[in-house]
Amino acid sequence: MEDKLEEIIRQYPCQVRSRRRTRGAFLLETDQGLRLLKECSASQARIEFEERVKEQLIRQGNLPVDHTYKNNREEYFTKDNYRNNWVMRQWYAGVECDMKDHPCVMRCAGHLGRLHALLELGGAEEGVYIQKESIRQEMERHNKEMKRVRSYIRGKKQKNEMEICLLEAFDIFYGQACLAQSLLQECGYEELWQKTLANGLVRHGSYTYHNVLFMGKDIATTNFDKAEIGIQVRDLYDLLRKAMEKNAWHPELGRCLIQTYDRERSMEDSEKTVLYAMLLYPEKYWKLVNFYYNSRKSWMSSKNLEKLLKIRGQEEQRTRFLKEVKGILM
Known part of the structure; x- marks a missing residue:
């Protein structure tokens, strides 16, 4: 070597x-x-x-x-x-963002707004990478997968603890998924997508604490290997969801992160609705459903059961967070 x-x-x-x-x-x-x-x-x-x-x-x-x-x-x-x-x-000789440090995460949100304000390539011409599947199409596909898994589990005569827990939680999370999909259909998503293509708006694609280094007053951004022409507020959603999971879905922190980003790059009404729809969508639940369906059904992962129980246990906190941010996004 x-x-x-x-x-x-x-x-x-x-x-x-x-x-x-x-x-x-x-x-x-x-x-x-x-x-x-x-x-x-x-x-x-x-x-x-x-x-x-x-x-x-x-x-x-x-x-x-x-x-x-x-x-x-x-x-x-x-x-x-x-x-x-x-x-x-x-x-750079910097330190990664501590997602439990509120001022640190706020700086991340403001920095992301500055990045997005500058990332306009002026058109999605040949030689650029474009988001392959729209957020609306992705939600539609995931919703079909959830219904398919519910039908499969219902058809089983004997169900393990994971399967019972998935079914018990299905109605509330699937209801959120359908509402999120409806919001995208009604908010002018296609017009937002066409504007994104026309202006060549780029999103980082992996704006996580690993890829943001703090160097005193400066911030370095790294690892652009997933950058693409795409809906920029998806980066903000990724940052928000991770920050909320690490901070017990703290409503005030979520509101401040959105407002900090918006001061650096003012979001259009359609972008705010898209962001709210993504936050509303039960992504963690879908991931567990998808993992279950694509793994050995005869074996139950205790780790995944713990994750599912944790998601259900945090739902009251998550609901308070969604109510708070809905007031500034919708």
């Missing part, structure tokens, strides 16, 4: 002073600053799109991102002896 790493490093115009393993990569201290060296399975087109997005953030807002460096041959990819592709990216 050491020999392979040395061969890759020699192909870059920098001097490495020290290195250490980090999450799925190598962190290098060089004469030009911190670098991250990692194996990469993305295509050339994918890397070029990501770099186009990052360059937009650098040019328009001077925001720190994990820019990919070219090697001595002016190529993004460097091959090892086994013909695997590696990339070298700029990195």
Whole structure:
């Protein structure tokens, strides 16, 4: 491994002073600053799109991102002896966001608003990556899957504890799922989608605490491997849901996160409805239903049963949160 790493490093115009393993990569201290060296399975087109997005953030807002460096041959990819592709990216000596630290999460929300305000590529022309399935289509597919699983469990003569619990919770969560789908059908979602395509609006695709590094007053955004032309408030939904799960669905925190984002990038009414619909949708319940249906039905996972019981136990808190944010989104 050491020999392979040395061969890759020699192909870059920098001097490495020290290195250490980090999450799925190598962190290098060089004469030009911190670098991250990692194996990469993305295509050339994918890397070029990501770099186009990052360059937009650098040019328009001077925001720190994990820019990919070219090697001595002016190529993004460097091959090892086994013909695997590696990339070298700029990195930062920062700390990940603590999702239980309310001021920290608030900064994340405001930073996301700034990112989205800058991420407009001016049209979804050839060479960009576009969200493959709309949120409305995704909800419709998931709802059909939930009904299919309910029918399957109902047809069983003997049911285990997980199956009984899934059935007992079905009506309340499926009702939320149907209402969320209806909201998307009525809010002008298609017009919002066409505007997203026309303006080339990009979402990060994985805006989690792992990919946001705090460096004093600055924030670095990393890992754009899921970036795409898509409904931007989906990033805000991902951040909100994770923050709410970590903070017992704290209504005031949820309201403040939405307002903090909105101050940096004002949401249209249709976007607010889409965001509320996604928050209303019982994603955790659907994931457990989907996992159950695609696994061995004869074996019950105690871990998944615990997750289901936890979801049901938090529903009162989640309902209070939804009531709070509905007042500012609808």
